[in-house]
Amino acid sequence: MLANFGFGALLITLLISLYGIGAAIYGVRRNQPAWVESARLAMLLTFPLISVVALSLIVLLVSGHYELEFVSSVTSNSMPIYLRITALWGGQAGSLVFWSWLMSAFATAVTLRRWDRDREFLPWVIVVSLITLAFFLILTIFFENPFERIWRAPNGQFIVAMFQPAGASLAMMRDGQGLNPLLRHPGMIIHPPMLYLGFVSFVIPYAFAIAALITGRTDDRWIRITRRWALVAWLFLSLGLILGGRWAYDVLGWGGYWGWDPVEIAAFMPWLTGTAFLHSVMIQEKRGMLKHWNMVLIILTYCLVIFGTFLTRSGVLSSVHAFAQSAIGPMFFGFIGLTFIASLYLLMQRWDSLKADTHMTSMLSREALFLLNNLLFMSILVVCFWGVMFPLISELFTNQKVTVGPPFYERATAPLFAGLLLLMGVAPLSAWRHSTAKTLGRAIWKPFIFSLLVGVLLPLALGVRHWAALLGFWLSAFVASVTLYEFWRGALARRRKSGENLALALWRLAGRNRRRYGGYVIHLGVVLMAIGIIGIEMFQTETQGTIPRGGSLSLRDYTVTYQSLAMFDTPDGRNVARAVLSVEKNGQYVGELHPRRDYYFESQQPMTIPGVRSTMEDDLYVLLVDWMPVSSQGATFKIYHNPLVNWLWLGGLVFILGTLIAAWPEKDPEEAVERAPRSAYAGAQV
Amino acid sequence: MEQTAMMEKSSPGRMKFVIGGLLIVAAVIYLIVSSTQASAQYFLTVDELITKGESVKGRDLRISGAVIGDSIQYDPQTLTLSFTIAAIPGDNKEIEAQGGLAEVLKQAVNDPNRARLVVSYNGPKPDLLRNEAQAIITGELGDDGVFYANELLLKCPTKYEEAVPDQAGT
Known part of the structure; x- marks a missing residue:
């Protein structure tokens, strides 16, 4: 009924x-x-x-x-x-x-x-x-009607249909199969809604862009109207990606957070174009340039949003995330193709009225660096797109299905991400319109020296010898120094002018310039995340072994000792095997870990929940792999040592906080940015 | 890429932007091509692997097949795992045509005439490894005809969307 x-x-x-x-x-x-x-x-x-x-x-x-x-x-x-x-x-x-x-x-x-x-x-x-x-x-x-019912035909067969087939009666079911256990996790409960919110809210800026193209009102009005929409969309998308990573880390039991799975990439691609869009609209607002480009970016973002939904839902690519498979693929493909071609056609129609107001002259000007930033984001997009489509492309041309795995993405994107970090450090200090190596050098040398001390000498002193890790740490320190230096300079200038104390000056500075300083907070979040990623990607170590009760395994500074194992049923239909391990660090007892294995009766599916000891320095991540059933005397564990990974989650929080600051409504959101005060020093405006 | 569209035609410093852009494009193309070559994995079905045999030995391969539950052997002491997979079609359309993944996996496991492949893996037994699961295995083919895996990916489609529960009362 x-x-x-x-x-x-x-x-x-x-x-x-x-x-x-x-x-x-x-x-x-x-x-x-x-x-x-x-x-x-x-x-x-x-x-x-x-x-x-x-x-x-x-x-x-x-x-x-x-x-x-x-x-x-x-x-x-x-x-x-x-x-x-x-x-x-x-x-x-x-x-x-x-x-x-x-x-x-x-x-x-x-x-x-x-x-x-x-x-x-x-x-x-x-x-x-x-x-x-x-x-x-x-x-x-x-195609995918959730209200379809299961009917029992007279011959005993089950039929799935919306309306009663002739002669059939409604099947009476006592119980269902239950949600996939992997999805029964707080992270998984909010991760899909966040991603979806990000996806759907990008439709609105796209709708305004298309409206601008059709009506011919191609000034930057559509950008000003949808700026906050785009930021909110981006906020949700970022939140969805971060929560997804956290879910993988907590639940999937492989000691990682991101596996370059096609479905992860599907959600990442609109984020890339969206990020490029958020940066390049500033050039259009400030300098009246890149108008075509912004249209292209928002069109791409929209198509990638639909493509992302399609990839997660069509089963066209094999993936652990493709929890559902069906034949709706061609529908999606047709819709994406149609909207993409129609959008590009509209853009061509208005091509001439979107001419830039001015030209770009200096290669070190803020707008040129923003352009470079856009190119790098697009390059990462191309790498991702190539990686996802490569199996299909190679099959088409060579009849041989070839895939590329995580090493492809890591290798190809690492230099691009490093380039983005470098830009994140340089761009805030360069001036609009015209900037030379000399003026830039004058603005940059102090944070540069500071970053060498913190980002290179400190890790060297702590024993880091890997050149790529040192480069990564230096870049992170450089961005952090520049960003904090910007806050410092801004607050000092404000104090001089208004006589407020430094804390109040800082607060008001950020409050009056939310978009700019929110952006800087986001950059700080990215730096923290980068530190975490360098830590886990370059310094993760692991060991595994089967040990009797009372036996120990060692990894780095840690020794874990297997104390006991308990098995019990829970009211929600699981059988849980839970091990107790005591952890020592450098011989000092630091606590207990409880890695466990949940077996879900309904879905007959086991799930491995790691025991994690988490500090800012490192995570000790222990999986209960197997145990002897009869005597429960011995058990097998796999242990990961993940240095600095907590910085990734902390960075995620800072990142979201920064986005909230940037997106927070101002008194008159339409006009506030235009009236942003100009300061004397280079790079004062966003 | 698109930077020619973004550049202004009459700009005096246009050349340096074009050259800079071309350099970046070249670098990205180099990154993509070299990384593709370095990490390409050939996706084969069990049938294709057996036909190709010698020619793909030592190459990085990705094989998809249906797990035969009875063949799973696991020694938790040494963490050695071995199981046999049966050939399933590699093409999604073919799978759909044969009644969906769940049906294809079931048939593959129950058909003794299908090509089969023994897989050996060192490490913890994955949670989803069970009868009629789809295994996507990365690794290489050894001289002994055993496939040495370094990564296992498992999918069990049966339980979520396709199957209609059979525990219905009346």
Whole structure:
């Protein structure tokens, strides 16, 4: 009953979306604002309607209506209620509904903004948003319907269908199969929504860009309107990526956080173009350049967002993340191709009106360095895209499927990431328009010297000899020095001018210039993350072995001693084997670790949860690999020593904090940036 | 890449930007080509591996197959793992045509005429290694015809989306 109701709401939403698209186009072609207004109201309605769909599905999930195929595939009686709710995005059909729900929330939010100054954008923003939404609704309704039920035919066969087949009766299910245990983790509960939020909110800047192209209002108005949208999208995408890494580290039990899996890369690619976009729009705002380029970037970001959803959901590439497989691939491919070609066609139409106002002259000017930054981001994108597509390309041309693994990505992107770090250090100190080696050198020498002390001599003194690690540490120290130096100079200048004390000056400085100083905080976050990544990538060590009770394994400064092992059942349907290990560091007892193995009865799937001792210096990461069943006398452990990895998570927090600062609404978000005060020293403005 | 589009045609310093851009493009192409060569893995099905035999020995290979549950042998003392995989088609379309991954894996395991390959691996036994799982194995083919894996990736599609639960009462 409720399933029919939800499905009906889904159908109505699709009809309303299609109506909105038609009404908006008709209204603008016939110059009848009433039709556009009607389209706006249609778009406003999509959110409440899909909320009805999603809430119906959630009620069905929570109340255990296992006759729905989707419900039975992602929930079971033993699952707690919060997991049943989040099971909405635990399978393909539900995640498409969830995607549409978020999309409609953003679409509805955008209809509620004040449109007085840019009413001509409205119909086309509606058209683009609703086409995107309608595409996902069509997928849901015709290909991946979460409301499909399991019927028992007279011959005893099961049939999965939306409506009752002739002679069949509804199958009565006692229990479902439950959510994949790998997905029952707090990180996994919020990781997909964050990524999806990032994905869908990039649709809005894209919609405005297309509206600008169609209407011919190609000044930077669309960029100013969507700046905050883009930042928020980027915030969610970053958060999703960081949480995904944390989930992998905590749950997947391979001692890592990022495996260059095609699906990870699929989420990373729109982040790359989005990051390039956030940087290059500043050049358009400041200098009126790169207008074509910004259009290309937002179009690419949109297509990569859809491509990302497609990769995670189509099973076209083998991946541990492809939890769902289906035949919706061609649909996605067609949609991406169509939107990409249509967008590029529109861009060509407006090519001439997007000419730059000025020219770039100095190779060390801020805008030139930003351009270089964009090139590096695009290069990383090309590397990623090549890596993901290489199996398909090589199969097409040589009929031989060849894949490239993590070493490819590490090798090819490491110099590019290093280049980005270097730019992150240099660019904030270079001036707009014109900058020479001399003026740049004058601004840079102090933080440069400081970074040599902290980034090279300190690691050398601590025994680091690897040249690449030293280079990485130096680059990190350089960026950190420059960034902190910028805060320091800014606060000093403000104190001189206003007489405030230093702390207040710093606070007000950042508060008045949120975008710029938020950006610097993000850079500091990146530095901390870089330190963590260098630590775990270059200095990770591991050992494994089988030891009797009371026996020990040693790795670096640590010795772990196997104390005991307990096995017990839990009420939520697991059998847990939990080992107790005592840890000594340099002979000093520092605590206990409890690596365990959970065996899920429903899915017959075991899951290895590491025991981790985490400090800023290093993580000791222990996996319980196996144990002797009868006497539980001996057990096998695998131990990783991950230096500095905590800096990665700390950096992630700082990174998010910085994005929040940059995205925090100002009193008049439209005008504040234009009125940003100019200071005397080079590189004062963003 | 796109930097020609970004440059201005009449700019006086245009040449140096073009040259700089070309240098970067060249560097990136070099990085991609050399890294591809250094880490290319050939993705083969079990059938292809057996046909090619000698010619791919010592190369970095990626093999996909269905795990035969009875063949899994694991010694936790030495962490040596060995199991046999049965050939499955490498192409997604073919898999879909034969009734989906779960069905293909099941058939492969139950068909004694399928080409099979013994895999040897040193390390902890992966959680998902069980009968009718899809194994994607990276490693090389040894002289003894055993495939020496250095990485195992396992997928068990059966339990999530495809299968309809059979524990239904009436």
